[in-house]
Amino acid sequence: MGQYYTCNIKEIDVAELQEMYKKFVVECPSGGLYLHEFKQFFGISSQSEASEYAESAFKSFDRNGDNRIDFLEYVAVLNLLLRGKPEHKLKWLFKVFDTDGNGFLNKVELQKMVKSVYNVKQGWTKNMDTQRSTPEEASDRIFQLMDEDNDGKLSLKEFIDGVQRDDWMRKMLNVDINLTKWIAEHRDKRKGEVKG
Incomplete structure (x- = not known):
């Protein structure tokens, strides 16, 4: 181990x-x-x-x-x-959302990823361009940017390359999110709900 x-x-x-x-x-x-x-x-x-x-x-x-x-x-x-490193975080993120384990992200898996990111970053979507404010619209934009061979699925390479070349994608996924703060906030929130 x-x-x-x-x-x-x-x-x-x-x-x-x-x-x-x-x-x-x-x-x-x-x-x-x-x-x-x-x-x-x-x-x-x-x-x-x-x-x-x-x-x-x-x-x-x-x-x-x-x-x-x-x-x-x-x-x-x-x-x-x-x-x-951001590339290692992206590889991990890709693996987490490749729920069927086939080595690709399809549109359904990508939408789940975007919805999860939106849930983690509550309120962030309010500051986005309103044309891409829903997870479905964001997923469509991501697919258009990343699916270089137009096969309807994203390989790990397409995913990493796409995030690295697009500012909007980096901000949306924000691989540098402060997870320590987020975990602490969720733990405090959960403990407050248990006490209340």
Whole structure:
């Protein structure tokens, strides 16, 4: 299992790792985060639109396939999301939304991606050009920009190249989103709902 993490963990210093471990143990006293806990953490019900995305994200984090995210997987994911290069984040994002695992994004998968991004970045769409304000319209624009061979699906290369050459796409996907802040806000919101 350790072979997945050796190149990334060295970028996190010992003090940070210890602090992360303390937080992980508090949130996951069993030593692992299971899918139902992962969904609960983000307030995602099994019937919601975000459920499939959450399951796909969870699987991408669960590198050894044991149906839980252990501490090393947790650290590797945080390192990718907080410190990873934009190209690596895009590869991960592509993998998460390629829900059928065929190596391509079709229009349905792309619409789910855009809807999820819109949900994460609540209120952002209000500041967009109104001509591209819905996830469907944004998905259509993305497909027009990226599907270079017009085969009705996006390869990983088309996806990465498209995002890297288009300012609107980079802003829409914003691979540099502050996930730490977003996670903290959702955790605080969830804890407030439990208390209230």
